[in-house]
Amino acid sequence: MTQTGDRHLDPAVDYPLSSRRPDLLHTPTGKHIEDLTLDAVVAGDLSPLDLRIAPDTLLMQAEIADGAGRWQLAENFRRAAEMTEIPDERVLAMYNALRPNASTGQELADLADELEREYSAERTAALVREAADVYERRDLLAAADD
């Protein structure tokens, strides 16, 4: 995943990025935000992937949220940055696996490993491991023979 250094974004100066810092905004497919025009849609030059947020942009929004004193929101955006790479169906399946009594401890451990291995999603993996730990203590894991 793309990691950027601190850009020293100032919420009071740089937000909204779409009007104040469009120079920083690219899609994961490498298009500039200003290339996302109606003419490009009509010409068939845009795919749904061109309307996705880039991990880098989420990290910038995290920096802005931090700057506004919202550390939990920033942390959410950092997990989101990790999750941009995960296909839609896999995201939905992972969410379903985190529901109560849906997964064994081993399945959640495997999910956390997959997040780290396939997507370098350390923060999200940590969330899953924490869930596994709480689910075990609160008896919310699926039985191993299910």
Added chain:
Amino acid sequence: MTSTDRPAQNRHSRRTEILEARPVQLDGFVEEWPEVGMIAMESPYDPEPSIRVEDGVIVEMDGRERSDFDFLDQFIADHAIDVSAAEEAMALDAQEIAARVVDPRVPRQDILHLTRGLTPAKLLDVVESMNVVEIMMAMQKMRARRTPANQAHSTSARDNPVQVAADAAEAALRGFAELETTLGIVRYAPLVAIALQVGGQTGRGGVITQCALEEATELELGMRGITAYAETISVYGTESVFVDGDDTPWSKAFLASAYASRGIKMRFTSGTGSEVQMGNAEGRSMLYLEIRCIQVAKGAGVQGLQNGSISCIGVPGAVPSGIRAVAAENLVASMLDLECASGNDQSFSHSPMRRTARTMPQLLPGTDFVVSGFSGVPNADNMFAGSNWDPEDYDDWNTIQRDLKVDGGLRHVAEKEVLAVRGKAIRALQAVFAGLDLPPITDEEVDAGIYAHGSEELPERDVLEDLKAAKGVMDRGITGLDLVAALEKGGFRDVAENLLGVLRQRVSGDLLQTSAILDGDFSVRSAINDANDYAGPGTGYRPSGERWEEMKRLRHVLSASNPEQEVE
């Protein structure tokens, strides 16, 4: 027998008969029963606030040891509460904190430094020391976004996309910043969500739309760009009810990040009364449990919350001080720096006076979304089981705004403009349906839809064909981009530009920040660039300039220069 001998059981005064016939008698009221949680607030069974921190970890909270924490306690202790602020904030007297929250001269930021360190029981003590006027004073300062806004429901008893498009367009034109729909038949969702989006962007470019569905389906529509945000991500205040809802704080936190990873705005939903209604309040008050929900939302890192009892409003509405508790739960969301979409969205009383009074604690101080949502369709068509506000109330709402000079987000619009936008919305949808090979919308439907109040005035659609087509929308992988292309091809270039403008926002992520909405010119307005700066008389948001002139207009206002004439 004489009349004095006979007990007068069967005889009532004329006044009693008149009072018995009043609509308020149809409402349900019950005594408090704190043992089962049938109490709004001030329960003798809520815990006393406490906190103990060891090595940066909360090891005791509100009288419970860490080893006994249920999953909400643990999530709140580890994710919601700022441990570095906790001990100092918890040492302050609750009444002193409340006084600072109410005092306009204590800046909002200073309050946030305190509230981030408070436990659920302490937050409860703080708001319990306030009366309803103090709660409103506090809300005026603590609301995250400076400018209040409003949200509408656009649904149809027949899930008729034609009706949804027309009513969404009208609602957007009238000023709502967000539009929400849901379904009678869930399989209709793709077509109705498309209709909401097309109608909304016809009424006013930049309005954002959502379709309330089961969590996973709602996310899928969002991922495809058919909807622009999500709201019905429910959280509950006891572990057993949370599990009954088939979620945990961790699954919801994951879901919050999943939405953000697609650039989609979202908020959680919770509300007083849900736990006792679902049969397991663990003997706690409704407000205490709701504060736990609010802190779960905070800890998950979601930007906002829809609360204010929501679909359970009949429960706090039935007990003493219940509507005060509902105002308090909105305030706690704002005190924790979350966007608050403040309810008023479910019918709870037959009394027009109670319905109005119930909304004053949100309308007068202003909230991020005063009503969430205001029904843009008649009660019979409202698939959220009816709102506290209906389209029949549009002019009353506009008049109340004008009387009190408070901004509830709406405006009066002349009928010719309403009809024009309804017609354009249906024709735009007609073009999209034609472009995507969906069952046609006839010219008869266009004409009926323009002038209709409810679904019964529209020609019935072929439901089986529509459902087949709705499935096709999902199977064929139709996305928001296909809608843009179909609108352009159908000659609705301006609507296509508007929808693309909304989709483009997800690339910037600006709408992900707290309390974000889009203006008519697609500029983002959130708690960052439109932060609430209320600091007492003469400060903060006050209707002025063009907005105030707009608020002065009503359906019938006499001209000052010619009292024989009404102003346009």
